[in-house]
Structures are given as C-alpha cells and as structure tokens.
Amino acid sequence: MADPEPRGTWLPVRWQPDPAATGPRRARTPALIEAFVPEPVDAGELSLSAAATTAAADAERAIARLQRTHAAGLLRTLSAQMLRSEAIASSQMEGVVVPSNRTLAKVGAGGRHHPNAQAALEAIAAVTDAYAWAAAGGAFTTEILLDLHRAVARGDRALAPHAGAWREGQNWIGRDPHTPAGADFVPPPRDHLEPLIDDLVALLERRDLSPVVQAAVAHAQFETLHPFADGNGRVGRILVGMLLRRDRLVEEIDPPVSLVLARDRERYVAALTAWRLDRRDGPSLLVSTIAEALEEAASATARLVDDVDRLLDTWRSTLDGVRAHSAAWALLELLPSRPIVSATSAAEALGRSPQRVRDGLALLQERGVVRPVTLGRRNVQYEAVGVFALLDAFERELSGGRLQIAETR
Known part of the structure; x- marks a missing residue:
C-alpha cells in the first residue's frame, strides 16, 4: 500500500x-x-x-x-x-x-x-x-x-x-x-x-x-x-x-x-x-x-444534571412545611451554580433582603443543606453540602483521572 x-x-x-x-x-x-x-x-x-x-x-x-x-x-x-x-x-x-x-x-x-x-x-x-x-x-x-x-x-x-x-x-x-x-x-x-x-x-x-x-x-x-x-x-x-x-x-x-x-x-x-x-x-x-x-x-x-437534580430533591425534602416562596427555597435553586455564597452575595443574586437571606441560610444550615466556612476575617460564607463531590466525581470520571482533581472533603 x-x-x-x-x-x-x-x-x-x-x-x-x-x-x-x-x-x-x-x-x-x-x-x-x-x-x-x-x-x-x-x-x-x-x-x-x-x-x-x-x-x-x-x-x-x-x-x-x-x-x-x-x-x-x-x-x-x-x-x-x-x-x-x-x-x-x-x-x-x-x-x-x-x-x-x-x-x-x-x-x-x-x-x-x-x-x-x-x-x-x-x-x-x-x-x-x-x-x-x-x-x-x-x-x-x-x-x-x-x-x-x-x-x-x-x-x-x-x-x-x-x-x-x-x-x-x-x-x-x-x-x-x-x-x-x-x-x-x-x-x-x-x-x-x-x-x-x-x-x-x-x-x-x-x-x-x-x-x-x-x-x-x-x-x-x-x-x-x-x-x-x-x-x-x-x-x-x-x-x-x-x-x-x-x-x-x-x-x-x-x-x-x-x-x-x-x-x-x-x-x-x-x-x-x-x-x-x-x-x-x-x-x-x-x-x-x-x-x-x-x-x-x-x-x-x-x-x-440528573445527579444534581437528585441532590436538589434531597434538599427539598428537608424543607417540607417551609413556605414555598421563602428565601430558603430560592437559595436551593441558586446553590448548584454558586456552591459557596455569603448572605450578601446571595441576596444580590436573588433580589431579596440580606436579613431574609440570612434567615434562609440559617434554616438550610440547620437542615444540613449548607455549612459555614470562614474565608477570612469577617468573611463567613456558606458551602452547599454535596455539590463539590458531584463536580469532582464528574470531572474525574470523564477525564479518566488524567487531570489533577483534588478530593472534596
């Protein structure tokens, strides 16, 4: 040939x-x-x-x-x-x-x-x-x-x-x-x-x-x-x-x-x-x-997308009985795109008052949806529990482990 x-x-x-x-x-x-x-x-x-x-x-x-x-x-x-x-x-x-x-x-x-x-x-x-x-x-x-x-x-x-x-x-x-x-x-x-x-x-x-x-x-x-x-x-x-x-x-x-x-x-x-x-x-x-x-x-x-949707369903189940139009419910839809937020940044994104968002974050923390993380002096943020694990697993699987993707803890 x-x-x-x-x-x-x-x-x-x-x-x-x-x-x-x-x-x-x-x-x-x-x-x-x-x-x-x-x-x-x-x-x-x-x-x-x-x-x-x-x-x-x-x-x-x-x-x-x-x-x-x-x-x-x-x-x-x-x-x-x-x-x-x-x-x-x-x-x-x-x-x-x-x-x-x-x-x-x-x-x-x-x-x-x-x-x-x-x-x-x-x-x-x-x-x-x-x-x-x-x-x-x-x-x-x-x-x-x-x-x-x-x-x-x-x-x-x-x-x-x-x-x-x-x-x-x-x-x-x-x-x-x-x-x-x-x-x-x-x-x-x-x-x-x-x-x-x-x-x-x-x-x-x-x-x-x-x-x-x-x-x-x-x-x-x-x-x-x-x-x-x-x-x-x-x-x-x-x-x-x-x-x-x-x-x-x-x-x-x-x-x-x-x-x-x-x-x-x-x-x-x-x-x-x-x-x-x-x-x-x-x-x-x-x-x-x-x-x-x-x-x-x-x-x-x-x-x-399906995995994140299932995670959202788990989060939603923790809010049974909470008013549907509350800040807590609005935060659930925001967290996958912003896995780390402050009350101020979330309030700006949602167009809600910082106090209502703080109350919503407190409720989500109580229900295990978010946890507080300190990023610096007077800079307390909230991390969505489980989102980084899904993203890291997705990237690791699709790249076959070829990329340096850190474990999420």
Missing part, C-alpha cells in the same frame, strides 16, 4: 536560533528542519467515511438532547460549572496547574489568595466571554482570533509578552524546548501564516456545514498553523465550543469536551497528525475523534 498523501507540503527551513539564548549548546546551534505548510481548507470537499458522518450526527443529537430534555432552570444553573470544567481541563492539558473546585470557589467568593487561582479564574472568564460572543452571532475575523489570545493570556504570565500577536518566529511541538531539531511537528514558517489564517477565518464563517464537522476541521487546521508563540491548544479548543454556540447547537449548557480529550490525549494527537498527513483517512479519524468526545461529554453532562 502506498504511503498516505499529506494535506500540504514539507518545506526545508534553516532554523536560526537567538544568539542570546541561554541553556544547552543546541539552543544556540542552527538546524535544518522541515516545516509543514498545510493546504487551504475546503471542508465542503471533504470525503468522510460513513462512520465519521454517523459519529458527527450522533454527537449533534446528544448535544441537542442535552439542551432539550432537562429543566432549563437547572441547565442554566450548571452552565457556569461546565464552562469552568472546560476551561480548567484545557489549561491542565497545557501543564497549567489549577486548584480544586472548592479552592476556586473560595477565592472567587473573596477568600485568601491562592497562587494559581487567579490564573484559573481568568481562563474561565476567557472561555465564558468567548462563548457568549459566539452565542450573540458575531462574525469571525482575524482580530477576533487575536482578541481570543489576549483573553487567554490574561491569566498566564508566560503568554503575556506575546498576547494578541501572531508569532514572529518559528515554533514547534516536541519535548525539547531548546531546538526544533527532532521535533514531533514543525508548523509553517511565519511568512506563510497570513493567507492561511485568512482561509481559516473563511472556514469559521461558513454556515453550510455540520457544526461538529466544522468545529473539528477548524480546530485541526488552527492547531496545524500554530499561529501564536504559545497558548495555541487553549485557543484552538475554545474555537470548538464557539462554533457550537454560534450555530445554536449549544444553547444552555456546553459539554466540556476537553475533559475527554485529556483522557484520550494519545488518540487526540494521533487524529490531529492524521489530519495533516493522511489526505484520505485523516479527516474521518479527526471528525470521529472530536465527535465521539463531544457525544461522551454531552452524555456525561446529562448524567451530572
């Missing part, structure tokens, strides 16, 4: 290191490398296998079912949690250390500083803002991609010097940070980027493709271009969710696909490689990999 035909060409390049580079000698030694220059993308001309087409359709049905078959109020409640799961999973795939769910919630509620929490909160904000922009139906442009990188860079000091700018030099993917010699993959040289980025934006703007197929292909082409000095993986995975939001496949709750990709990282990398190097079978492998990850994430999220 003949070797697979690549979707692009190999270009010999002489890499010239920075003469001021520090580190081992190879960091200052020129090297002859082969960069890969992909062809422009015409997703409408892709020939997908029946299995890949079916996988994309199955993923779209699973995501649509998730939006349709669960109570809208609870979906909105969990939406913020799923955005957080996606953001931290994508960050951890790039080696960014992320605190536990509880630690993030504590810091977000005004708790003591944690060395990695602010970066994680910025990553969550970047995903949240990007998805909201896409849901509003904005047009993709090169400037939008640069803005997206700026947002990702806000929480990462290593990215800050390069925020919102195309890379100036040659980058590579491999274990050796000092030289591209022997790298796993070398993206196109800088002077080939602009027309390929314009082509990618044209693909992002198409409205005649399956959302899952479009998301998979756009993601793979973006990762092949690797247009930023760093942060490409995080930006590329955000694009997947943005396209699903823009095309209205996702309306209430986003399946955190990065949790599955983190677990199946070897398969994920193999699919990206096949997209570049195997014109015939690569697109089908890529689409199947992303589609199956999305379907699994959607199904697991539906199970989490």
